[in-house]
Amino acid sequence: MNIVLLGPPGAGKGTQAQRLGRALQLQHLSSGDVLRAERASGTELGRQVAAIMDAGALVPDPVIVEVMLARVLSLPEEFKGVLLDGFPRTLGQARSLDEALEKAGRKIDGVVLLKVPDEVIVERISGRLSCPQCGAIYHEKVQPPRVAGKCDRDGAALVHRPDDRPEVVRERLAAYHQQTAPLADYYRGRGVLAEVPGDQPIEKVEEQLLAIGQSIIKKASS
Numbered sequence: 187m188n189i190v191l192l193g194p195p196g197a198g199k200g201t202q203a204q205r206l207g208r209a210l211q212l213q214h215l216s217s218g219d220v221l222r223a224e225r226a227s228g229t230e231l232g233r234q235v236a237a238i239m240d241a242g243a244l245v246p247d248p249v250i251v252e253v254m255l256a257r258v259l260s261l262p263e264e265f266k267g268v269l270l271d272g273f274p275r276t277l278g279q280a281r282s283l284d285e286a287l288e289k290a291g292r293k294i295d296g297v298v299l300l301k302v303p304d305e306v307i308v309e310r311i312s313g314r315l316s317c318p319q320c321g322a323i324y325h326e327k328v329q330p331p332r333v334a335g336k337c338d339r340d341g342a343a344l345v346h347r348p349d350d351r352p353e354v355v356r357e358r359l360a361a362y363h364q365q366t367a368p369l370a371d372y373y374r375g376r377g378v379l380a381e382v383p384g385d386q387p388i389e390k391v392e393e394q395l396l397a398i399g400q401s402i403i404k405k406a407s408s
């Protein structure tokens with residue numbers, strides 16, 4: 187059972203993936219975590235990943251595919267399958283993954299796209315206030331500190347991080363759409379794509395993700 191979760195940065199995808207993975211007994215494989223673990227493992231592939239990351243370069247598609255595929259194919263027994271998060275990120279990665287899975291007699295059973303309007307994400311992220319002292323995160327509207335501009339825990343003056351500025355967030359979203367649109371089309375063409383609107387209360391999103399996940403599993407096992 188292999189399910190992919192796609193969604194924009196800042197949409198809470200990581201948290202949703204963790205919960206969904208637990209609910210469906212799928213191993214949550216976030217590409218960032220997997221790459222860090224591979225790197226820490228000290229294998230030949232891990233050393234390769236470390237060298238690329240230390241040079242500040244993007245890990246090339248064949249390397250990411252190899253690292254992720256190894257995890258997909260060596261699933262611990264307590265799981266029914268994997269929930270991929272952050273991978274595949276590009277059309278090229280999706281194609282290589284499909285080819286490699288096919289050789290192993292596996293496939294992607296379902297892809298869920300979390301759809302959130304850009305402006306909702308821009309508002310969520312650009313309203314963030316961070317504590318430079320303890321790292322606590324607040325939000326101007328949704329989760330304000332008790333005293334305006336001050337951290338609840340230590341009273342430090344809260345700041346807007348440079349990465350959270352609206353123009354920076356919009357740039358990240360533009361890059362996301364450029365990569366993801368062809369990826370979504372590809373999976374839609376294969377008949378495995380489902381969409382969930384992400385601009386609704388988090389419990390609703392969770393409910394719908396769970397329902398779709400369950401129907402993917404049911405379909406695959408029938």
Ligand SMILES: [Zn+2]
Pocket residue numbers: 317318319320321322337338339340341342
């Ligand atoms: Zn603080």
